Amino acid sequence: MRAFLFPGQGSQFEGMGLDLFESNPLAKEVFKKADDILGFSLSEIMFRGSEEELKATNVTQPAVFLHSMVKFQCAEALGKPDAVAGHSLGEFSALVAAGVMSFEDALNLVAKRALEMQKACTLTESTMAAIVGMEDEAVEKVCAGIDDTIVAANYNCPGQLVISGTKPAVAQAIEQLKEQGARMAIELSVGGAFHSPLMEPAREGLQTAIENTAFNTPICPIYQNVDGVAESDPNRMKDKLIQQLTAPVQWTSTLQNMLQDGYDHFLEIGGKGNVLRGMLKRIDRKVPSEAV
Numbered sequence: 001m002r003a004f005l006f007p008g009q010g011s012q013f014e015g016m017g018l019d020l021f022e023s024n025p026l027a028k029e030v031f032k033k034a035d036d037i038l039g040f041s042l043s044e045i046m047f048r049g050s051e052e053e054l055k056a057t058n059v060t061q062p063a064v065f066l067h068s069m070v071k072f073q074c075a076e077a078l079g080k081p082d083a084v085a086g087h088s089l090g091e092f093s094a095l096v097a098a099g100v101m102s103f104e105d106a107l108n109l110v111a112k113r114a115l116e117m118q119k120a121c122t123l124t125e126s127t128m129a130a131i132v133g134m135e136d137e138a139v140e141k142v143c144a145g146i147d148d149t150i151v152a153a154n155y156n157c158p159g160q161l162v163i164s165g166t167k168p169a170v171a172q173a174i175e176q177l178k179e180q181g182a183r184m185a186i187e188l189s190v191g192g193a194f195h196s197p198l199m200e201p202a203r204e205g206l207q208t209a210i211e212n213t214a215f216n217t218p219i220c221p222i223y224q225n226v227d228g229v230a231e232s233d234p235n236r237m238k239d240k241l242i243q244q245l246t247a248p249v250q251w252t253s254t255l256q257n258m259l260q261d262g263y264d265h266f267l268e269i270g271g272k273g274n275v276l277r278g279m280l281k282r283i284d285r286k287v288p289s290e291a292v
Helices: 018-023 027-040 040-050 051-055 057-074 089-095 103-121 136-146 167-179 195-210 234-243 250-261 277-284
Strands: 002-006 083-086 126-132 150-157 161-166 186-188 263-269 289-291
Touching: 002 089, 002 195, 002 277, 018 040, 018 051, 018 126, 027 057, 027 103, 027 161, 027 263, 040 051, 040 057, 040 136, 051 277, 057 089, 083 250, 089 234, 089 263, 103 195, 103 234, 126 167, 126 277, 136 150, 136 161, 136 186, 150 250, 150 277, 161 195, 234 250, 250 277, 263 277, 277 289
Parallel strands: 002 083, 002 263, 263 289
Antiparallel strands: 126 161, 126 186, 150 161
16 A cells, blocks of 8 residues: 655755756646745745745745645656655645645645744744654653753654754753764754744644635545544544644654554655655665655
């Protein structure tokens, strides 16, 4: 059984989507539709913008979503997925691929999400840091010992966890984790403390928009970030998507559950096609995966 995986923020790159735009008429239509919906030329920034321009949250999130969706819609030979999952922002791509919501509705939600997260980032000076080479419990213990402004945010794969919180708390955690033997503990170049309680204003801002968006019964199970288990009820999917902004991404559990449920071939759709596949290999080196 095949599962489609969609990457999130951080998978952007200069020139993303230009090859598809120049070679595929359908891709041109999708890019134009997105530009019209957003009211600005996102495609121009994706094709010719600098790395710095692509890092802006209001650009990055719709750009990553659009890149995945163009690849998904243009890959006619893909067929239908047996299951889907998306990492953080990628969950919106997964919901479209599973037929839960329309491309147009999802793009509007992604743009709203980016705006609300950007606003929340201005309220408190915050950041995230990648921690490699330590057990999750050890990282959680360090965060808990600092204060309640820092939490584990992304459980990416065994030995790789991202923490999120205020700048001082994250700096303190980095220092302590290095002292305790972390192979890597480095601050990430992000706008703020995503997937933490500091995103509560963004969650409140996005909640009504999600509640007012039509969600259909999916054509296949979707494994959502909040708990990493298969979901098929539209109302529960809405609740989990709302919770996602302040809750940690349970990506390790997501992949482990998908493997246990019998999915034995994975396709990463979007980005450079290696981020999520790399995490998968840390869990099961033998499982087949490919990039689309």
